[in-house]
Amino acid sequence: MSDELEMDYTLREMMTIMAAREIKNGDIVFCGTGISMLAAMAAKNINAPESVIFFETGAMDSKLEEIPLAVADPRVMYHTSANGGLLDSFAAMQNPVTGRRVIGILGAAQIDMFGNLNSTVIGDYHSPEIRFSGSGGGCDVASFVPRSIIFMQHEKRKFVNKLDYLTSPGYLDGPRGREMAGLPQGGPVAVITDMGVMGFDDETKEMYLAGFYPGVSPQDILAKMEFSVDISRAGQAVPPTMEELELLRERCDSQRLILG
Amino acid sequence: MNLQQDKVTDIKTAIRTHIKDGCHLSIGGFTINRNPMAAVYEIIRSKIRNIHLYAHSNGQGVDELIGGGCVSRLEIAYGGSGKFAPTCIRFRKAVQENSIEVEDYTNYQMTLRFLAGAMGVPFLPTRSSLGTDIVNRWGFPKEMRQTEPDIPDEKLVIMENPFQGWHDVGKVVLVPAIRPDVTIIHVQKADRRGNCRINGLAFADVEQAKAAKHVIVTCETLCDNEELKTDSEQNQIPFIHVDAVVHIPKGAYPTACYRHYDYDPKYLKNYALKARNDEEYVTYMETFIHGCRDHADLIAMIGSEQMAIISADSVTGYAKDLDRR
Numbered sequence: 274m275s276d277e278l279e280m281d282y283t284l285r286e287m288m289t290i291m292a293a294r295e296i297k298n299g300d301i302v303f304c305g306t307g308i309s310m311l312a313a314m315a316a317k318n319i320n321a322p323e324s325v326i327f328f329e330t331g332a333m334d335s336k337l338e339e340i341p342l343a344v345a346d347p348r349v350m351y352h353t354s355a356n357g358g359l360l361d362s363f364a365a366m367q368n369p370v371t372g373r374r375v376i377g378i379l380g381a382a383q384i385d386m387f388g389n390l391n392s393t394v395i396g397d398y399h400s401p402e403i404r405f406s407g408s409g410g411g412c413d414v415a416s417f418v419p420r421s422i423i424f425m426q427h428e429k430r431k432f433v434n435k436l437d438y439l440t441s442p443g444y445l446d447g448p449r450g451r452e453m454a455g456l457p458q459g460g461p462v463a464v465i466t467d468m469g470v471m472g473f474d475d476e477t478k479e480m481y482l483a484g485f486y487p488g489v490s491p492q493d494i495l496a497k498m499e500f501s502v503d504i505s506r507a508g509q510a511v512p513p514t515m516e517e518l519e520l521l522r523e524r525c526d527s528q529r530l531i532l533g
Numbered sequence: 534m535n536l537q538q539d540k541v542t543d544i545k546t547a548i549r550t551h552i553k554d555g556c557h558l559s560i561g562g563f564t565i566n567r568n569p570m571a572a573v574y575e576i577i578r579s580k581i582r583n584i585h586l587y588a589h590s591n592g593q594g595v596d597e598l599i600g601g602g603c604v605s606r607l608e609i610a611y612g613g614s615g616k617f618a619p620t621c622i623r624f625r626k627a628v629q630e631n632s633i634e635v636e637d638y639t640n641y642q643m644t645l646r647f648l649a650g651a652m653g654v655p656f657l658p659t660r661s662s663l664g665t666d667i668v669n670r671w672g673f674p675k676e677m678r679q680t681e682p683d684i685p686d687e688k689l690v691i692m693e694n695p696f697q698g699w700h701d702v703g704k705v706v707l708v709p710a711i712r713p714d715v716t717i718i719h720v721q722k723a724d725r726r727g728n729c730r731i732n733g734l735a736f737a738d739v740e741q742a743k744a745a746k747h748v749i750v751t752c753e754t755l756c757d758n759e760e761l762k763t764d765s766e767q768n769q770i771p772f773i774h775v776d777a778v779v780h781i782p783k784g785a786y787p788t789a790c791y792r793h794y795d796y797d798p799k800y801l802k803n804y805a806l807k808a809r810n811d812e813e814y815v816t817y818m819e820t821f822i823h824g825c826r827d828h829a830d831l832i833a834m835i836g837s838e839q840m841a842i843i844s845a846d847s848v849t850g851y852a853k854d855l856d857r858r
Contacts, residue, residue, distance in 0.1 A: 347733060358736050358739065406621070439665045
C-alpha cells in the first residue's frame with residue numbers, strides 16, 4: 274500500500290459507504306450486528322431513503338436515531354412499523370411477496386470462493402481452537418434471501434480454500450449448488466473488505482475482484498487470500514464523497530461506536 | 534397448568550421449587566435485552582448444576598449461567614452480547630475447554646423448535662441450513678441421543694417435500710420440538726395470576742413460555758388481575774401457561790428492558806473484562822452475584838446515580854445519548 278496517498282476518510286468509513294451504495298430504494302434490508310447496521314443506516318440517510326431496515330429480533334422499519342450495538346438493542350424498537358418477534362422477521366424473509374425484496378448484510382470469520390461463510394469455529398468442531406458466536410440468524414438469512422452483502426477483513430486466514438465449518442450458505446459448490454441442496458435461489462452479490470470489493474461471476478458463481486481501494490493494488494489483495502481470483506475486471510473503487518462522509522459521521526455514528 | 538388467582542412468590546422460592554440439578558431450562562430475552570437476570574443470578578447463587586440449556590441468542594444470561602458453572606449442555610444458535618462481547622466470553626472458553634457439550638442450530642430453527650413444543654407437534658419444517666454444516670455436523674454424541682429419553686435421537690432430519698414439490702420446494706429440514714422443564718422470562722408488566730404484557734419486541738419469549746412444562750415470570754410492574762383484562766390484545770402470554778410470578782424491578786439489569794431502562798454499558802464492559810480471566814471472574818462473581826443477597830442488593834450496589842443514567846427516555850424507550858463507548 275502506498276503511504277503517500279492522503280486519505281481524509283478511514284477504511285471503515287470506506288467499507289460502510291461501499292456497502293451502503295449496494296442498497297437501493299425499495300430494498301428491505303436485514304442487518305446483523307456492527308458495521309452491517311451502520312451500512313444500512315448510511316444507505317437510509319444517504320442514497321436509499323426509501324429502503325426499509327429490519328432485524329431478526331422482530332423490529333420492522335426501525336427509525337434508527339442512534340446506532341444500535343446489538344440487534345436486540347432497544348434502539349431498534351423505537352418508531353417501527355411493527356414490533357414483533359423472531360417468527361415475524363424470518364417469515365418476512367421467506368414470504369413470497371416480501372422475501373424477494375430482502376437484501377441481507379452479513380459478516381463472518383472465514384469465507385471461501387463461493388461465498389460460503391464460517392461464523393462457528395476455527396479448528397475441529399468438537400474441540401475448536403476458537404469458538405465464535407455461531408449462526409444466529411446468519412444461516413437463515415443466507416438460506417432464504419435473494420441477495421446478500423458480506424463484510425470481511427482481507428486476511429489469508431479468512432479467505433480460505435476450505436472452511437473449518439460451513440455456517441451460512443453462499444453458492445455452496447458452484448452454479449447448481451443451492452438448487453441441488455434444495456435452497457431457494459440467492460447468494461452473495463458482494464464482499465466488502467478493508468482492501469476492495471469482490472463480486473461473484475454470473476456463470477461460475479466464483480468470486481472475482483470487482484474493485485480495489487485507492488492505494489491498494491490487485492496484487493496486494495491476492496497476497497491476502499489463500500485462493501486466487503480473477504482480477505481482470507477490477508477497477509479502482511470510488512472513494513466516499515464529502516457529503517457521504519458528513520452524513521455518515523453526523524447522522525449515523527456520532528459517538529464513533531462502530532467507526533472507531 | 535396452574536389456574537390459581539395469585540401466583541406471586543419470591544425469587545428464591547420460585548427457583549427452589551422449579552429449578553433442579555439436571556433440569557432442561559430456557560430463558561427469554563435476546564443478547565443484551567430483557568434477559569431474566571435476577572433469576573439467572575439466583576440460579577448461580579443457588580449453585581444449581583448440570584442444566585441442559587436451550588437458547589436462540591440469549592447472550593448475557595447464557596454466558597453468566599455458563600460462567601457460574603450451572604450448565605453442562607447447551608443447544609444454541611448464537612452466543613454473543615453485541616458489541617460488548619461479539620462472542621460471549623465464558624461460553625467461548627467453556628466450548629474451547631470442552632467443559633460443556635454444544636449443539637448448534639440457527640435462530641429460526643430454535644424458534645421453530647420452541648413453537649413446535651408449544652403446539653404439541655414433534656417437529657416443524659424449514660428450508661434453512663440445507664447444504665451447511667448445521668445439517669452435517671452434530672455436536673451431541675449419537676449414543677447420548679439414543680440413551681437419553683429427554684433428547685431426540687436425531688439433531689434434525691432432511692426430508693423430500695411430501696406434497697410433491699408444492700410451493701416449488703423440494704427438500705425440507707425437520708427440527709425437533711423442545712419441551713423445557715422450565716422457561717423463565719422477564720416482562721414489563723404481569724398480573725398476580727401471570728398474564729403478561731411485553732413492550733417492544735417479544736423475541737421468542739412467547740414460544741419459549743408456551744413450550745415449557747413450567748413458567749416463571751419476573752416483572753417490572755406487578756398489577757391487579759383486573760388491569761390486564763383491559764386492552765388485553767396487548768397481552769402476549771395468558772396466565773394459563775404461568776406457574777410463578779415474581780415482582781423484581783430492574784429484573785433484567787444489566788440487560789435492557791424497553792421503556793424502563795437501557796443496558797448498562799459500564800457493567801457489561803466490566804463484565805467482559807473480568808470474564809477473560811478465570812481469577813478475576815471469580816472475583817466478579819463474589820462481588821456482584823454471591824456478594825449480593827438478592828437483586829435489590831445488586832441494584833443498590835450499582836447505585837441510584839448509574840440507574841438514573843440508564844433510565845429510559847419516555848419518548849424513545851431507551852436512554853438517549855447514553856455514553857456507550
